[in-house]
Amino acid sequence: MKKKYMNPYMAGTMLGIVLLLAMFLAGRGLGASGGLKYCVVSIVGAVDRPHADKSVYYSKYFEDGKKPLKNWLTIEIFGVIAGGFLSGALSKRLKFKIEKSPNITNTRRLIFAFLGGVFFVYGAQLARGCTSGAALSGMAVLSVAGFVTMIAIFGSAYMFAWFFRKNWI
Amino acid sequence: MGPISSLISMPEWLDLLIALMIGMGFGFALEQAGFSSSRKLAGMFYGYDATVIKVFFTAAIVALIGSQLLSYFGLLDLNLVFVNEYYVAASIIGGIIMGAGFIMGGFCPGTGLCALSIGKIDAMIFFLGGLTGAFLFAETYPSIQKLANGYYKGPVKINEVMGISPGLFTFLLIVAAVGMFWIAELAEKKFARPDITNDI
Amino acid sequence: MNTRQKFSAGLLIIGFILALLPLSGSRSFTVRPQKLLGEVLDSSTWVTVDQVARFIVTEDSSVQVIDLRTPEEFKTVNIPGSINLPYNNFFDVDPARLLNNGKARNIFYSNGDFDSNFALAIARGLNLKNTFVMKGGLNEWFNTVMNSTFTGDKISPRENALFETRTRAKKLFSEMNSMPDSLKLKFIQSTHLAAKKLDGGCE
């Protein structure tokens, strides 16, 4: 039997302490989308190195023989996966499944999941951080960018919620 | 006196080990909060589950209080902690695109990774989509470079813009958050969907 | 009381305390007083004008000379390769970030012995251990390096080397400061202090 989720305020406190530790130990916040970017950069670098060297975008990640996979953000997201797995194992929530509303098909759910990923990470690259990197970490250091991004994300999600309501409720 | 990384020049392996440990804590906290479930996350936008706002604001406020106190006790130099730089257009437009992605996919990158780690297949597809998104951004970067780098304001802090002390701003934020928590729990009752919440 | 109410109450009280604390977000000395005193009185924090002359002549890239005088004074005359960081707005430019520049030594100088040593005490107090002072300032530089003359006919090899260095430093100094103003300005602008950016975010 799977365990119940932690009380949200307790979980928030735990997350806040992790964020505080990141600030105290490394002088930086948390991040997730940055790690995805570095994965892509290293894939592109491995597949088509001349293209990467030519592009204004990729080339800066290969300057001076830098290795995009050996990067704080990339290692951090491996940690996220490990930590999530650990927590799932402890609370007996490990299970392969597609989570969706019973009113929609698996294919529909997966198509939208894919599209959501595309949009989210594209926007995160533009805003230089996602909900964790820009909004959460930004708010914790009182950065204006953090608050603006947070309001934009939640505001827009509420705006679009009506259009996608069939997917969820 | 923190941040430790600026205090001593850490060897690379230690720096990356810290990254791994922080990442693990991050993933663990997200999963424990229930962010590995897209339907729980989406509940935020339909009112039946407001965990997102509770966890999100509690975390931001705890880190904010903690860092202010550490700085007060002379243990952390906040001038050496990274402050996100403010690109007005990029932050707003990026945020709007992210919001759309959030409601479509039901995850944000961090929660997606953590859902993927416990075997959610939709999260794996979300992750693939994320990689595609990052790839698309890199390829379209030359044409949106101007937008991405325009209206640059630097690493501005919100309390400095408002002209108040960081402590006072934190207090105001807490007051706002407490109000939101209260509204969120009222909404959870009003829009309750036991069929969904019992399922996740 | 449920969890939300408990958390709300706790956060509100702590937030209220925070609002009352004198948190200006500004920098404060972080090294323990007794330790800092020992550090600033250590003789290794002083370098001589001759050492600076040698750094300049050998173009030592691990050293950054920092001129704390006003921009006008700096424009009139300065030590070659130095960077202007006026003491008057030492805090405005965020010393902690500027001096975290990866250089083994940042050497302060002003005209005399006050500004440079005030700045050193501040920098060391902010835990910037790569900061030093050129003893005697620019006055001592003129006195020792610029006015060095060869006296007597018998000198030891060591004196000879010292004299060589001084002469070469003097020549560099003269060349640099004899440049027409427009050229000098260009040169100064090209050597602005490259502040190390903080690492972080999702970039």
Place this chain on the structure above:
Amino acid sequence: MKLTEVIKKNREVIVIVLILLVLILVRSTGKNHFKNDAEKWAQSSINKSDIIISEKLGLPDGKNLLINLDKDKFIKNNSDLLNISSDSVFSKKYFNAIMKHDGPVLLFSSNSGVSARVWMLLSQMGKKKLYILSDKTDNEVLKYKFKPDGLSTENTE
């Protein structure tokens, strides 16, 4: 609800807040640390003429306490004199004497750099009315003029 009941139900909150209050109390009353806001306490060093004084120009009013920072030298002066070698400024006995002195405190060292550094440290501890006694008050004036035509300099003194 009775008061005892409220306290019982909010035990965690009360404990955390109390611990925090005690820590803040200890910090704000503790003396062995530098004050917050280094910029504020360094401010008067920017306008040097206010803090660097010489006997010639006249000493500040009030009961002066002169601190001689040089180890071996003893200087004569008509104000209260304290011979402290510079490295024991923060030893309990001398530090209390400096901080508790109401009138102006004058720092003297034959090395102006040492007086300047000690001045900054004491000022950052919150000491007001702190001066540097120096016979070289014009120390920060450039006494040489560089002549661009050749390799020569001119002493303007």
